[in-house]
Amino acid sequence: MLAGALTILAKDLRLRLRDRSVVMFALVVPLGLSLLLAGILPETEDLTLTAGVVDEDGSPAAASFAEEVLPELQRQGLVDLVDLDGREAAREAMASGDLDAAWILPAGFGQAVTAGQGASLEVLVNPDRGLRAQVARAIADRYGAELDRISLAVTTAATAAGGLDEAGAQALAAEVAASEPALRLVDEPAQDRQLDLPSHVSAGMAAFFVFFTVQFGVLGLLEERQAGTLRRLLAAPLPVASIHVGKALSALVLGLVSMTVLALAAPVALGARWGPPGAVAALIVGIVLAALGLMALVGSFARTAEQAGNHQAIVAVVLGMVSGAFFPLPLDEGLLRVISWVSPHAWFLRGLQDASGAEAWTAALPSAAALVGFAVLTAVLASLRIRRSVGT
Amino acid sequence: MLSAHGLRKCFGDLVAVDDVSLTVARGETYGLLGPNGAGKTTTISMLCGLVTPDAGEVALEGERIHPRATAPKRRLGYVPQEIALYPDLTARENLRFFGRLQGLGRDRLRARIQQVLEVTGLTDRADDRVSQFSGGMQRRLNIGVGLLHEPELLILDEPTVGVDPQSRNAILASVDALAAEGLAVLYTTHYMEEAERLCDRIAIMESGRIVAEGSRRDLVGTIDExxxxxxxxxxxxxxxxxxxxxxxxxxxxxxxxxxxxxxxxxxxxxxxxxxxxxxxxxxxxxxxxxxxxxxxxxxxxxxxxxxxx
Structure with a gap:
């Protein structure tokens, strides 16, 4: 059986290569659209802030922000610190585009903290750097919340003790501050992570177009029937199953080649990072199998290759739209996100996100398993329908 | 050599073939003559093992033919009514593909491809794509594919439909020559002249049934007066x-x-x-x-x- 299937596979691949449309759908269009979408969508910039701090206070509380918090953020790659000689220098650097943000610790900052009064931390931001400005504000907010905690502790202790001298207040503030890091960066759960935009768009486009690529293989059976060659294949001394296997193999090979080339090209062309190679490989196999099963099932309802192509295109586009293959869906569990789980594309993207977040290929296995399950279910239904129409 | 008994095939309420029985002897050219829609192609489909009959059975040299039977299909060459070729492959690539499906080894396949190209007069065009061929050339190659594995029985389903007179004569001459070499041929047509010219025995089909069978002389003899x-x-x-x-x-x-x-x-x-x-x-x-x-x-x-x- 395998010899016949491989002969059909070789013939189909030769024909598909001569028909340039498969190359267009498998490689050129998804890569081109990824480039286009990554280029026109906002916030694709590097999120490392170029920022500085101006300490007009000189107190220990101010020093802890300038000398402990910010260097830690710099170490983590979030902030690129520059030296600033005062508030005006910060404004000038911002105006010339050399600075994204600056934190100003005004005089009296430390005293306000130790007195349990509202201390203010000013943030100067470059209005042209929207997302980076938000990050700078978020850092200030987080530090402000930490200071509120310390102020509250000092005030409470002072009230209970009937008053604290300055040395006592400072000692208590230092003790509270030491009890927890002033600013904590916490790893978010993997399911709340999103791929960066180039990665999401390129992976989404690859998953979307692999359904069309696989379609070329699946349509082969209907095309053979229309061309009259199916009768000749059926008259040949080979099991009917080898015809189906040959067609399925050609769809599988086209899909795998397309996804693999795109997975290799996306980092080069777009700087995309799909995640650990093992996870990417497992998910590619899963999405191609799922596409094969689904396209075969949809095609089994059609009488002609044209009709099948139309039905398959509609299904692929709808699933692509609801899955967030074109644009990342919001992270909350809204209706669209719930609907998206019927789409193999969504499982593919989720698998990449999980694996990237956990930095472990095994994190993609649940999504890969879901894709294989989807493939098995649709393939069984498709084979039942196709068996009724061929060779009986 | 080929025997079919009580073949019946229905598509929904339509009885396409009803109680068809026939035999084709080794070296004989047997014609199925009937108008379009008489059930000739459905009969051929069952004889070649393309579809399963609702009733009756087909055997080639005693081996039952059905869609899952592979061994008897090796002895059978089938030429469909349509041009069943891949237009984007060359003549040689088409022959190589179908030859491999027939299980021909590399050396034998190469030799047979060359012979078939010579028989069909396509040696000079062997490496041209079929889409560049004239209708007559495509018809010749269509028949050539059926001959590639040197079958013992060749089944041709209306091979001259839509063919110009010159190509038609060439096809009839080649069938004549194959029969002369001792190949058993089952030939369907709705052209009376073709059946008269080629066939040793003729079955006349109408509405899915064989209404008469015999040599031309026998059949015409029924209305001799x-x-x-x-x-x-x-x-x-x-x-x-x-x-x-x-x-x-x-x-x-x-x-x-x-x-x-x-x-x-x-x-x-x-x-x-x-x-x-x-x-x-x-x-x-x-x-x-x-x-x-x-x-x-x-x-x-x-x-x-x-x-x-």
Whole structure:
């Protein structure tokens, strides 16, 4: 059986290569659209802030922000610190585009903290750097919340003790501050992570177009029937199953080649990072199998290759739209996100996100398993329908 | 060599083939003659193991043929009615693909491809894509694919449909030559002349059934006493046919391509009465042809209608 299937596979691949449309759908269009979408969508910039701090206070509380918090953020790659000689220098650097943000610790900052009064931390931001400005504000907010905690502790202790001298207040503030890091960066759960935009768009486009690529293989059976060659294949001394296997193999090979080339090209062309190679490989196999099963099932309802192509295109586009293959869906569990789980594309993207977040290929296995399950279910239904129409 | 018994195939309520039985001997050319829709292609599909009969069975040299049987299919060459080739492959690539499906080894395949290209006169065009071929060349290659693995039985399903006269003659000559080499041939057609020229025995099919079978001589012998009169008339041909059918000795009268064709006992004796009937029907005779019966007349006699209806 395998010899016949491989002969059909070789013939189909030769024909598909001569028909340039498969190359267009498998490689050129998804890569081109990824480039286009990554280029026109906002916030694709590097999120490392170029920022500085101006300490007009000189107190220990101010020093802890300038000398402990910010260097830690710099170490983590979030902030690129520059030296600033005062508030005006910060404004000038911002105006010339050399600075994204600056934190100003005004005089009296430390005293306000130790007195349990509202201390203010000013943030100067470059209005042209929207997302980076938000990050700078978020850092200030987080530090402000930490200071509120310390102020509250000092005030409470002072009230209970009937008053604290300055040395006592400072000692208590230092003790509270030491009890927890002033600013904590916490790893978010993997399911709340999103791929960066180039990665999401390129992976989404690859998953979307692999359904069309696989379609070329699946349509082969209907095309053979229309061309009259199916009768000749059926008259040949080979099991009917080898015809189906040959067609399925050609769809599988086209899909795998397309996804693999795109997975290799996306980092080069777009700087995309799909995640650990093992996870990417497992998910590619899963999405191609799922596409094969689904396209075969949809095609089994059609009488002609044209009709099948139309039905398959509609299904692929709808699933692509609801899955967030074109644009990342919001992270909350809204209706669209719930609907998206019927789409193999969504499982593919989720698998990449999980694996990237956990930095472990095994994190993609649940999504890969879901894709294989989807493939098995649709393939069984498709084979039942196709068996009724061929060779009986 | 090939035997089929009690074949029946239905598509929904339509009975496409009903109780068809036939045999083809080694070295024999057997014709299935019938109009479009008579059930010839469905019969062929069951004989080749493309579809499963609802009833009956087919055997080639005692081995049952059905869609899952692979061994007997090796001995059978099938030439479909359509051009069943890949236009974007070359002639050689098409032959190589179908040869591999037949399980031919590399050396034998290479030799057979060369021989088939020579037989079909396509050696010079072997590496051109089939899409660049004329209709006649495609037809020749279509037959060549069926011959590639040197089958013992060649089944051709209306191989001359849509072919120009020159290519048609070439195809008939090649079938003649294959039969002369001892190949068993099953040939379906709705062209009476092809069946008469090629076939040792002929089965006439109508509405899914074989209504007569035998050699040309046997079949024509069934209406040996009859003659065929073809009347060209100026007037309503349908009314003339009805009037002529009432004349004594006239077995049947139908309109065929604007003319009235009738089968008559002792044509020369009946002709005057027939001409009078035409005049009585208000029409004028513009031409008369009286000739010996042929397969067309047999079909007319058996079914009451012309082959090309």
């Amino acid at each position: 009859q003659g065929r009169i073809r009347l060209e008339v100026a007037g309503a041909a349908d009314e003339v046919a009805t009037a002529v059918a009432e004349v004594g000795g006239v077995q049947s009268a139908v309109v065929d391509q604007g003319a009235v064709v009738c089968l008559v006992d002792r044509a020369a004796v009946r002709l005057p009465a027939i001409l009078m009937a035409v005049g009585d029907a208000g029409a004028q005779v513009t031409g008369v042809e009286v000739r010996e019966p042929d397969l067309e007349d047999v079909f007319l006699h058996l079914t009451g209608r012309a082959l090309r209806d």
